[in-house]
Amino acid sequence: MSEPPAVPDPRDMRVSNDDRERVAQVLHNAMAEGRLTVSELEERLDKVYAAKTFGDLEPMVRDLPVGNQAPQLPVPVTTSSPMPLPNNRIGGRGTSSSAIAVLSGTGRKGVWTVPPTFTTFAFMGGIEIDLTEARFEDPETTIQAFAFMGGIEIYVPDDIAVQVNGTGFMGAFENRAHNQAQPRPGVPLVRVTGLAVWGAVEVKRRKKKRAEIED
Structure with a gap:
């Protein structure tokens, strides 16, 4: 049985100048909204323009809303209606990885x-x-x-x-x-x-x- 093909990591993919500019615009907007200070903006922009992969860019906007997307909030856990117990859910060998x-x-x-x-x-x-x-x-x-x-x-x-x-x-x-x-x-x-x-x-x-x- 042949091994499944290796899964590439998107973080390792190279970024273009347009990719860097899009991230830079997000940072400029964040500074204008008061989410970043001027010094924080300058520090992140230096790293953005030096970035080579998406893995380098992702930390620069990880704590910022992108476009109209707001930061995710935790979903409250409700205990009013108990979850039914599963029926033979666990056990066996994985059929696909x-x-x-x-x-x-x-x-x-x-x-x-x-x-x-x-x-x-x-x-x-x-x-x-x-x-x-x-x-x-x-x-x-x-x-x-x-x-x-x-x-x-x-x-x-x-x-x-x-x-x-x-x-x-x-x-x-x-x-x-x-x-x-x-x-x-x-x-x-x-x-x-x-x-x-x-x-x-x-x-x-x-x-x-x-x-x-x-x-």
């Missing part, structure tokens, strides 16, 4: 087993990861999501706890699932990390179909 879409689309859905670390990489393409019927090799799973001018959608059911901690660089990294952030005994925990560069990573809730509920 990565999903890669380059100028194309791909996904993982249906009945499959997620390994402890699962990597997704979308370059000008789209990926859909559906965990509705998935099992998990370990109680805790990390999904690394990298979207470079592409999109990654991760669907989770109600009986999975999710923690989202990614970075959107001229893009969005959002948790729309509103699942509980802390796991309960027997409930799988999925951590979603990574980077979206001019793209989007979205974690969403997918409810069971009516036909499945009636059965």
Whole structure:
């Protein structure tokens, strides 16, 4: 069985002069809004114009809203309605360790087993990861999501706890699932990390179909 192709890290991709200028404009706007002092602006601009990769640029705007995107706030955890315990969610061997879409689309859905670390990489393409019927090799799973001018959608059911901690660089990294952030005994925990560069990573809730509920 051949090894899966290595997943490139978007942080290692080289930036252009236009990329540096876009980041510089974000910094100038932040200074005008009072988010940065003049000295902080000058210090960051020096690093921006010396940057060679997206990994060099990303820390310069990590603590700033980009465009109309406001900084993400933690989603409050509600305990009024207990989460149902999963049914045979944990156990087995991972069936796939990565999903890669380059100028194309791909996904993982249906009945499959997620390994402890699962990597997704979308370059000008789209990926859909559906965990509705998935099992998990370990109680805790990390999904690394990298979207470079592409999109990654991760669907989770109600009986999975999710923690989202990614970075959107001229893009969005959002948790729309509103699942509980802390796991309960027997409930799988999925951590979603990574980077979206001019793209989007979205974690969403997918409810069971009516036909499945009636059965």
